Amino acid sequence: MSKRTYQLEGMTCPTCVMKIEKLLKKTKGIEESEVLYNSGRVKVSFDENTVTSEEITAAIEQLGYRVVSEK
């Protein structure tokens, strides 16, 4: 199990949080996720054999947000 925190740009309202949460919930391999509106961060626990961090980043960016950093 891997854990990452992504710093996003473009989360401007609570609807953004719901959109991202919905995406993460339907993504295979993601076990747990948390979207932190105030800090613009997304925390994800995922199974690296099923989904990669690059795929998670790409999925978030397809929704129109930018991942500025991850750790």
Ligand SMILES: [Cu+2]
């Ligand atoms: Cu929004």
